[in-house]
Amino acid sequence: MMQKNYPSPETFTRTQSAALFETAKQYFPGGVHSPVRAFRSVQGPPVFFEHGEGCHMRDVDGQWYVDFCCSWGPLILGHAEPTVLAYVQETLAHGMSFGTPTPHDLKIGELMLRNHRYIEMVRFVSSGTEAVMSAIRLARGVTGKSKVLKFEGCYHGHVDSLLVKAGSGLVTFGISTSAGIPASFAQETIVAPLADLRAVEEALEMHKNDLACVIIEPIPANNGLLIQDRSYLAALRDMCTRAGVLLIFDEVISGFRAGFEGAAGYYNIQPDIITFGKIIGGGMPVGAYAASRSIMEHVAPMGPVYQAGTLSANPVAMAAGYATLQALLQPGFYESLEEKTAWFCSELTQFCQINNYPVRFPFIGSIFWPTFSSQRIRRADEIDGSGMDHFKVMHLECLKRGVYFGPSGYEVGFISSAHTQADLEFALEKIKASLDVVFA
Numbered sequence: 001m002m003q004k005n006y007p008s009p010e011t012f013t014r015t016q017s018a019a020l021f022e023t024a025k026q027y028f029p030g031g032v033h034s035p036v037r038a039f040r041s042v043q044g045p046p047v048f049f050e051h052g053e054g055c056h057m058r059d060v061d062g063q064w065y066v067d068f069c070c071s072w073g074p075l076i077l078g079h080a081e082p083t084v085l086a087y088v089q090e091t092l093a094h095g096m097s098f099g100t101p102t103p104h105d106l107k108i109g110e111l112m113l114r115n116h117r118y119i120e121m122v123r124f125v126s127s128g129t130e131a132v133m134s135a136i137r138l139a140r141g142v143t144g145k146s147k148v149l150k151f152e153g154c155y156h157g158h159v160d161s162l163l164v165k166a167g168s169g170l171v172t173f174g175i176s177t178s179a180g181i182p183a184s185f186a187q188e189t190i191v192a193p194l195a196d197l198r199a200v201e202e203a204l205e206m207h208k209n210d211l212a213c214v215i216i217e218p219i220p221a222n223n224g225l226l227i228q229d230r231s232y233l234a235a236l237r238d239m240c241t242r243a244g245v246l247l248i249f250d251e252v253i254s255g256f257r258a259g260f261e262g263a264a265g266y267y268n269i270q271p272d273i274i275t276f277g278k279i280i281g282g283g284m285p286v287g288a289y290a291a292s293r294s295i296m297e298h299v300a301p302m303g304p305v306y307q308a309g310t311l312s313a314n315p316v317a318m319a320a321g322y323a324t325l326q327a328l329l330q331p332g333f334y335e336s337l338e339e340k341t342a343w344f345c346s347e348l349t350q351f352c353q354i355n356n357y358p359v360r361f362p363f364i365g366s367i368f369w370p371t372f373s374s375q376r377i378r379r380a381d382e383i384d385g386s387g388m389d390h391f392k393v394m395h396l397e398c399l400k401r402g403v404y405f406g407p408s409g410y411e412v413g414f415i416s417s418a419h420t421q422a423d424l425e426f427a428l429e430k431i432k433a434s435l436d437v438v439f440a
């Protein structure tokens with residue numbers, strides 16, 4: 001094993017990264033292919049990475065980091081996990097794409113459906129966004145209705161009608177948060193706050209004859225970690241059933257993360273449709289949507305809801321997903337991951353309490369969120385934006401010490417099975433030192 005050269009505040013450099021970023025900005029809008037990667041919410045140019053191994057990544061300046069971003073969630077087994085790599089390489093040797101059915105999607109499909117009690121049939125696509133977009137179309141096709149209810153603080157990919165925020169008021173029509181979205185599309189979306197059943201009741205009362213579905217991240221983890229109560233999600237389920245509106249759990253981030261059955265299993269709630277992404281591809285571009293047989297039978301070519309994809313169920317991507325999901329089914333996998341996460345987060349939260357730093361590290365499964373507040377936060381509007389200045393400093397100080405967090409205070413962190421006790425102890429020491437700088 002190669003000696004890992006971690007940066008320190010004295011030696012940290014971004015010379016090579018900065019040079020690459022200058023060139024990248026000539027070629028790509030903002031130098032990136034997904035906005036958050038541009039480091040606009042933190043300090044300095046983005047760090048360019050070229051190698052990953054377990055829970056570690058090495059940047060183009062030759063510095064190593066313990067990674068808590070894990071490619072935004074997919075890498076639950078860490079980087080370049082040997083069994084995943086081996087299976088991908090074996091599959092790759094036979095060709096990269098056929099545009100036909102292959103045995104590979106059968107293998108992962110069977111593994112998934114056999115071990116997940118809340119779904120009966122699945123369709124593979126190539127991203128989380130595509131999964132959500134298709135699930136919404138399916139809900140509209142099944143119900144013959146058009147509107148969608150979403151929650152402020154939940155992210156569902158860059159689907160036109162879901163890139164909306166609430167107006168002023170409890171329940172409002174969506175206001176587009178991106179240029180290029182016709183107002184008429186945004187008007188198809190109703191927005192309500194999280195953790196507020198009265199708002200949902202009002203929305204269902206007003207719009208149930210037009211509403212195809214309610215879509216929620218059952219574990220909202222794209223705008224901080226806004227953990228909901230089970231009773232809230234259970235009530236949501238009942239209200240949707242009574243109103244004749246489908247309930248979609250967007251589990252692109254929580255699927256296979258909060259246990260193999262994701263949030264549906266964690267809370268034991270049966271949604272009508274579940275969307276997947278991230279972990280399901282084991283680091284390759286895969287998404288999926290799944291539901292009962294009776295709902296999925298509406299999808300073409302069985303039914304009238306059209307949805308297709310040139311590279312859907314790509315064999316190499318399916319292989320990465322299959323090898324990953326198989327590892328997750330090993331006895332004790334989730335227990336040990338959650339135990340590690342609980343230990344790590346309570347160490348940090350305790351450290352902050354002892355030092356009177358207004359920071360907590362709430363977690364669920366193996367997702368955590370450095371929260372610059374002393375309160376439990378369940379709604380997007382409870383997040384104090386000024387805490388993000390603290391995050392900005394923490395992010396830089398952590399980088400300088402060899403700990404990598406996603407470059408925004410609204411992003412969660414992930415712990416993988418590759419994070420060992422020693423790696424976590426290393427990271428703890430560095431994060432504590434960074435927080436000392438933040439609050440010095």
Ligand SMILES: *Cc1c(COP(=O)(O)O)cnc(C)c1O
Pocket residue numbers: 127128129130132155156157158217222250251252253277278287
């Ligand atoms: C990441 C994510 C998406 C979008 O997935 P992409 O693969 O980035 O298109 C959608 N919904 C949720 C809940 C996500 O976490």
